Amino acid sequence: MSARDAVAAAAAPEQAAERGEGAGEGGPPFPVPLRLGDLHASLADPLLDAMTFLNEATTRYPQAVSFAPGRPYEGFFEPADVHHYLDTYLDHLAARGAGRDAVRTTLFQYGPTKGVIADLVARTLANDEGLTVPPEALVLTVGAQEGMLLTLRALCAGPEDVLLVSSPCYVGVTGAARLLDLTTVPVPEGPAGGPDPATVRAAARAVRAGGRRPRALYVVPDFANPSGTSMPVPARSRLLDAAAEEGLLVVEDNPYGFFAREAGERPTLKALDRRRQVVHLGSFAKTCFPGARLGYVVADQEVAGPGGRRTLLADELARLKSMTTVNTPALSQAVIGGMLLRHDCRLREANAPAAAHYAANMTVLLGELERHFPPPERRRLGISWNEPEGGFFAVLTVPFAADEAAMERCARDHGVLWTPMAPFYPAGGGERRLRLSISSVTKRQIVDGVASLARFVRAEAG
Amino acid sequence: MSARDAVAAAAAPEQAAERGEGAGEGGPPFPVPLRLGDLHASLADPLLDAMTFLNEATTRYPQAVSFAPGRPYEGFFEPADVHHYLDTYLDHLAARGAGRDAVRTTLFQYGPTKGVIADLVARTLANDEGLTVPPEALVLTVGAQEGMLLTLRALCAGPEDVLLVSSPCYVGVTGAARLLDLTTVPVPEGPAGGPDPATVRAAARAVRAGGRRPRALYVVPDFANPSGTSMPVPARSRLLDAAAEEGLLVVEDNPYGFFAREAGERPTLKALDRRRQVVHLGSFAKTCFPGARLGYVVADQEVAGPGGRRTLLADELARLKSMTTVNTPALSQAVIGGMLLRHDCRLREANAPAAAHYAANMTVLLGELERHFPPPERRRLGISWNEPEGGFFAVLTVPFAADEAAMERCARDHGVLWTPMAPFYPAGGGERRLRLSISSVTKRQIVDGVASLARFVRAEAG
Secondary structure: OOHHHHHHHHOOHHHHOOOOOOOOOOOOOOOOOEEHHHOOHHHHOHHHHHHHHHHHHHHHOOOOEEOOOOOOOOOOOOOHHHHHHHHHHHHHHHHOOOOHHHHHHHHHOOOOOOOOOHHHHHHHHHHHHOOOOOHHHEEEEEHHHHHHHHHHHHHOOOOOEEEEEEEOOOHHHHHHHHHOOOEEEEEEEOOOOOEOHHHHHHHHHHHHHOOOEEEEEEEOOOOOOOOOOOOOHHHHHHHHHHHHHOOOEEEEEOOOOOOEOOOOOOOOHHHHOOOOOEEEEEEOOOOOOHHHOEEEEEOOOEEEOHHHOEEEHHHHHHHHHOOOOOOOOHHHHHHHHHHHHHOOOOHHHHOHHHHHHHHHHHHHHHHHHHHHOOHHHHHHHOOEEOOOOEOOEEEEEOOOOOOHHHHHHHHHHHOEEOEEOHHHOOOOOOOOEEEEEOOOOOHHHHHHHHHHHHHHHHHHHO | OOHHHHHHHHOOHHHHOOOOOOOOOOOOOOOOOEEHHHOOHHHHOHHHHHHHHHHHHHHHOOOOEEOOOOOOOOOOOOOHHHHHHHHHHHHHHHHOOOOHHHHHHHHHOOOOOOOOOHHHHHHHHHHHHOOOOOHHHEEEEEHHHHHHHHHHHHHOOOOOEEEEEEEOOOHHHHHHHHHOOOEEEEEEEOOOOOEOHHHHHHHHHHHHHOOOEEEEEEEOOOOOOOOOOOOOHHHHHHHHHHHHHOOOEEEEEOOOOOOEOOOOOOOOHHHHOOOOOEEEEEEOOOOOOHHHOEEEEEOOOEEEOHHHOEEEHHHHHHHHHOOOOOOOOHHHHHHHHHHHHHOOOOHHHHOHHHHHHHHHHHHHHHHHHHHHOOHHHHHHHOOEEOOOOEOOEEEEEOOOOOOHHHHHHHHHHHOEEOEEOHHHOOOOOOOOEEEEEOOOOOHHHHHHHHHHHHHHHHHHHO
16 A cells, blocks of 8 residues: 555545544644644755655656666675674674673664774774774764764754855755754855865855854765765865864765775875864765665764863764664674674775776766767757766756756656756756766666667757 | 773874864864854753763673663573574565565665565554554654654744653653754653643643644653553543643653553553554564664654645655665664564564563562561651552652762662662652662562662661
8 A cells, every 4th residue: 555545545534533523622623634834844845855756756667777866786785695794793792702691782782872883993994094083983873864963963053053065965964954954055066076165265254244153064075976076185185274264164974985986095084184173974885785774973073061071072973862863773783893894894995896886887877978979969959967086976967957857758758767956956056957876777777878868868958 | 992081192282283273364263172062052951961970870880780771681682583583584575576686675775764664563563552554654763762853853843842741751752852952841740650631731731822832742651761650541541632632642652561560451542542643653672672773653644735745744754764864774674574574473472571571570679679668667768669560660769869979879889770860850850769670680689789779778868
């Protein structure tokens, strides 16, 4: 039974008579049905409707080639491995001296709010990112999304506190801000990728001039979702300097960092951080196992409390976490902990085959776009695209509104799904852009999908 | 290295020189350290400090008999079982026609926001509670805590919306409200257990008279945390009538329902609900496996949106969930799903040994209190306690302040830990009450612990 059917069944006359009967004198009538307008305003946000539409469209066109979802490729995953990973972690606990009862407690019970595998994650960050952080500065979270929610909640004390976000922006951030009734101010990505330092400064000053506090800047330095763009290395230090001058923390989100198309140093903002100004959000969803829903926050900022009490921001995030999910499933932590141990706490190496897969897919996508839209025709039609250095996403600019209606026509008539970009721009924009994801398609699907997409674009443009 | 050591290391002079250097003209100096007062106000809430103190005290006195934590008994759990449960669920998917790839996708990938085992949970609710709800009315959550957060966020649109809570109240609810800047209004538990209908009506009217909207009433009808009290069956229907007359939804939390000391019908409020006025929060933490962190919400209320769109409240909760944790770990759902399948979706039967264990422990606790404080002495000292019909908790009233300092003295000098009740009273109260939990102690520990506790109480009272 679908949700709609369930609702219809619920509204059957004999049941309706049973409801609303309690309305008595003095009080308002019992509210049946609830009105959406009486619920929290985030539920009426067009952003949520856009996401709902996309999910439904994916379900409605199961045969379409889907450039829409940003989910990882499954080919390297085997369910039986979960058993091995779990056992590896439990054996590791035993080898470190935990008795039978202590092993059982770690897996079975409520655990510490900050998590149980911070030591393994810290070791992995040191190996993979050259990032030296004490395990105490880490909080394990239910995906990076919970880390984001906790970070925004901690930093933004009230409506006068503003989060700057690089624009176009990942919907999870604007969504979390919406849930908490926080204001976000978009900072456009510059031509080089990432927010321009001068623009960040101007945005922070404008916020202050309006009587509010700019608290932090959210940015994805590598292969951003949705734009696919990356920040050049020198721009990273400049951005940190600009943020520090404006008293801003930087919230760095790094889900795609391993998936570069070409070798080369791409230091995270946190690795460049000399002021403890960066809060770093990480995720094992793209590099290990989405179904474990495991992420983490590196928050090594000191917090001065009353009576000279000093904590780390990670401790404060954990205190908030006790009010969102209490703690992150020990089961998820044990399985990911086992994966880390199996790979000697070196996920970059372990992800080399996946990185090669995504890189090859991106190269096929860009090559096929090139083939179907050679330069003269491209200019004539007003079509362009970016050439991401890695990650899951590229952006195509077209000479017509790439909105939900267009996406539906493309799916119905040409069997291809993609994601409209406009919902990713908090202050408007992106109306003629669409996002193409290469993460969960085969090369054959990319070849066929771009051919169909080209027919659609020509039909719409012509 | 402890959190405090990490902070001390962080404050070493050579590193301190590196920080704060970015303060430039125009902007405020980079905030090092962050000030707790600049972060969200929930972080300065005494409630959080109380919880932190309790956790630390438990760590400081590892040898003490601990009547403090409400965690379940571990004796019935075996880590190897996790493998069997996981395989059971994956076999179940295959038996229902899922191919190898589909099974992998269900376990490995991001999944539907509402979850993947709603059908099994619905079947279990029908078997165990006589509760018939369509799977579409369910959302799987990361513990009941996330369900609480989502429910409060959906129902309370802004600061004018108020949540009534039975008092003393579970800290997870007042904490979630604090995180969202929502107002809670305590409704004292009546002498029969649970909030009195007349008091609920009066509280709702007072809120409305103050220009605000009372939206819902939070209540734990069976063996409440922290008070241990239960609502008599006739009082349940009267409470639903009173709530309906005042236009209130009822948020029912039911973590301990299976753990009655004596057989008998104890219908949940949701099972008595004829108006779809009850949102029901459930958890597998006490009945299956805390480390999976799996809970659920039954929210079958209709929601009327623009353009005649009808959804269920569960759909709206799922939309909010996409902004808190995206979805509940498929891994946790698969393992709990396997447990449900192994027990033929009948957890009440499966929990019979655990229920017997808790019931016997509670009986020992009450018997030992009786033995150490016979009626004449009890009256002379001004000591009393309640006699819970089940669950994990009983409350002892003493003739002195049962605060953190007293708890520390009791732990240090008498080797017994317990929980001060005052932090559970949102509007003050409970200063001379302490909570005793029997869930994770042995009978021997209860006997020894009550003897030591009696010495402490006499020393303090005398």
